[in-house]
Amino acid sequence: MDVPVPTIVARPARFAAAERERTREVAAPRDRWWSVSGVVSFIASATTAFTVSLVGEMPLGEFVLMAVTGWAMLCVVFNHALPGRLFKSRFLWALLIAQVVALVAYIASDFYRGSSPRDMARGWGRMIFLAIDLLAIAYLFSCSRKNILWFVIGQAAGALAYTALYGPLFGDMWKFGVGPPVTFAIFLLAPLAGPFLTALAAGGIGMAHFSLDYRGLGAICFVAGVLTLLQRLPVRFRWWIAPVALSVAVAGVFAVYEETQRKNRATRSDIERTAMVTAAKEAFVESPLIGHGSWFSNSDVYENFVLIRHEAAKAARVGGFAGVNQAAGGEALHSQLLVSLAEGGLFGGAFFLVFGAGLLWALCDTVLVKPWHRLAPIYLLILLLALWNLLFSPFSGAHRVYIATACGLILLLSSRGSRSSGPEFPAAVETEPEADDYKISGSDVAQLKR
Numbered sequence: 001m002d003v004p005v006p007t008i009v010a011r012p013a014r015f016a017a018a019e020r021e022r023t024r025e026v027a028a029p030r031d032r033w034w035s036v037s038g039v040v041s042f043i044a045s046a047t048t049a050f051t052v053s054l055v056g057e058m059p060l061g062e063f064v065l066m067a068v069t070g071w072a073m074l075c076v077v078f079n080h081a082l083p084g085r086l087f088k089s090r091f092l093w094a095l096l097i098a099q100v101v102a103l104v105a106y107i108a109s110d111f112y113r114g115s116s117p118r119d120m121a122r123g124w125g126r127m128i129f130l131a132i133d134l135l136a137i138a139y140l141f142s143c144s145r146k147n148i149l150w151f152v153i154g155q156a157a158g159a160l161a162y163t164a165l166y167g168p169l170f171g172d173m174w175k176f177g178v179g180p181p182v183t184f185a186i187f188l189l190a191p192l193a194g195p196f197l198t199a200l201a202a203g204g205i206g207m208a209h210f211s212l213d214y215r216g217l218g219a220i221c222f223v224a225g226v227l228t229l230l231q232r233l234p235v236r237f238r239w240w241i242a243p244v245a246l247s248v249a250v251a252g253v254f255a256v257y258e259e260t261q262r263k264n265r266a267t268r269s270d271i272e273r274t275a276m277v278t279a280a281k282e283a284f285v286e287s288p289l290i291g292h293g294s295w296f297s298n299s300d301v302y303e304n305f306v307l308i309r310h311e312a313a314k315a316a317r318v319g320g321f322a323g324v325n326q327a328a329g330g331e332a333l334h335s336q337l338l339v340s341l342a343e344g345g346l347f348g349g350a351f352f353l354v355f356g357a358g359l360l361w362a363l364c365d366t367v368l369v370k371p372w373h374r375l376a377p378i379y380l381l382i383l384l385l386a387l388w389n390l391l392f393s394p395f396s397g398a399h400r401v402y403i404a405t406a407c408g409l410i411l412l413l414s415s416r417g418s419r420s421s422g423p424e425f426p427a428a429v430e431t432e433p434e435a436d437d438y439k440i441s442g443s444d445v446a447q448l449k450r
Contacts (some may be wrong), residue, residue, distance in 0.1 A: 003337040022264040037143035044136070047156025048401045049162040053123040057397045061158075062129055065136035065401070072139040081312045084142020086411045091358055092138055095407060096131060098350040102340065105347035106294060113293035114340065123294020123343065126396060130351070133404035141408045148412065151405050152188070152378060156181035174212040183209075183217060187224070187381045195232050198377050199225040210256050215269075219253045220388060224380045226252075233374040235403045238368045273334050273392060279305035280338035284345075291345035296410060300343065332394030336403070339395055352390060355403065358410045359387050365413055383411055 048061030073085035086092060106127060110120045140147045159181050168177035183205055190201035202225030209218030226249040230238055283292050283301045292299040333339050337356060341349035363383050366376060386406035393399060 005350070013193065032144075033146060035144055037140050038147055038180075039148040040064065041140050041147040042154040042157075044068070044140075044315070045151040045401070045405075046158035046161065048155065049158035051397060055129075055156075056122040058129070059398045059401055061099070061398075061401055062133060065133050065404075068136035068139055069132050072135060084139050086138045086142040086408075088409050089138075091414055092407075092411055094354050095134060098354040099127060099131045100246075101350040102344055102348050105344040105350070109291040109344050109348060110293045112290055113298045115295070116297045118362065119293070119295040119297035126400065127351075130400045133400050134407055137404045137408040138411060145285060148409055149188075149375075149378075151408075152184055152382070152397055152419035155402075156184045166210045167310060172213075175214040179209060179212065179214050179217065183221065183381070184378070187378045191377050195228050195372050200229045201225075202228065202377070207256060211253070216388060216392070217385075218256070220381070221383045222253050222256070223249045224377060224384055225249075227367050228377055228381055230367055230370070231370075231376060236367065241369060268318050271309060271316060275305055275309035275312060276333040277335050277338060278308050280333050280335050280342045283342035284338060287345065288341075289345045289347075291341070291343050291348050294343055296343065301333075301367075303376060309395060332396045332447075334392050334394055336390050336393060336395040336399070352395075355407065356387075356390055359383055359390065359406065362410045362413050363387070379409060379413070382406055392436055 044061040044064035046061070047064065048059040050060045051057040072083040075081075082088060089440065103124065106123050109115075110123065115123070123309065137151075160178065163173070163177040169174060186201050186205050187198075190198040206218045206221030209215065209221060226245050226399045230242060230245045233241060279301055282304065283296070283299070285406075286292075292301055296302055329408070333342075336347060337352045340352050363380075366379055367385065370376070383406065386403065389399060389402065
């Protein structure tokens with residue numbers, strides 16, 4: 001990779017100031033746009049759109065991230081130091097510890113419930129692969145702060161490439177084809193014209209999503225536009241105005257939804273998602289500590305979901321749902337947090353509880369504390385998408401990479417170098433010893449003798 005673990009050379013106290021200045025001059029050019037880690041980030045993100053059947057549907061990008069994690073471990077072994085500054089973050093280690101706790105909870109739940117070996121492998125694999133993805137992204141983002149942009153660009157490019165080769169999923173060209181890449185492009189380019197035009201662009205693409213039946217992303221774009229305007233206010237006013245701004249955003253979302261919904265399609269979607277969330281919630285309430293095992297393979301959670309969906313569809317007089325899936329666990333329920341709680345119990349959801357707290361902190365820090373800059377809108381989009389997925393999207397496949405990417409952004413925002421107010425992010429200088437801890441090296445002795 002392009003940024004090996006830096007080795008701090010000790011210097012006597014009299015050379016401390018000069019050494020710090022020299023280190024800053026050398027470190028600043030390191031965070032360049034083109035780098036090996038940037039190329040790897042792009043490839044890992046772009047290939048995530050393509051999957052192979054291996055312990056479930058596995059994104060090709062995870063093979064790249066596995067190689068990155070292996071490289072990072074080699075850096076630890078040979079350099080006897082952490083492989084990047086983000087590895088010093090307490091939040092990263094909190095996530096990893098929570099993931100270990102969740103994995104142990106899944107194992108205990110599966111043995112207690114007698115889950116099938118296939119579903120055990122899929123459930124445990126999700127937890128292990130997510131931890132690997134998280135380590136890889138922490139390393140890549142330690143190499144350069146700009147690598148998160150390469151992940152965003154790669155995700156858009158991968159979606160377009162998949163659509164061009166195989167066509168959109170379910171035949172929906174906007175929702176599962178060009179819609180998300182167009183949204184990423186707008187949130188990357190519109191800020192060049194300033195925050196007000198960015199807010200207008202966010203509202204415009206949000207309206208387009210609603211009109212084309214992509215209501216979730218449309219709502220996220222509306223909220224991001226309102227929060228962008230909120231960021232332009234003085235910090236002392238933001239905390240007071242934020243509740244009003246969010247209320248206006250939510251009211252606008254509902255108003256646009258009522259005007260643009262396609263009744264049968266929207267009602268079916270609402271029923272499906274609500275039934276999934278309700279079934280997962282009831283499963284957790286029924287067994288809050290031990291859970292129902294990976295993919296609910298030896299429980300009635302899926303049958304309960306189908307029953308809830310059937311009753312709601314009958315009451316609303318809509319149809320069009322697929323029949324009962326005969327292969328248990330063949331369909332992923334839509335809620336990362338609730339599904340992990342239902343499968344592994346309270347401890348099984350440990351990672352997503354910590355992740356959710358991190359998302360809320362990052363959103364508050366970005367909107368209410370930090371000044372606006374040209375990358376703030378894309379940061380908001382990533383965080384809001386991650387929050388939506390946490391509550392209403394499945395925990396499988398490509399979502400693991402997206403979860404790890406959001407975690408990497410939280411690590412960047414919480415790191416020392418995140419105080420920059422603009423899009424140019426100099427590489428953070430590694431922590432230096434205090435002057436009293438400096439020792440004189442052989443070259444310094446020779447210089448003193450002169």
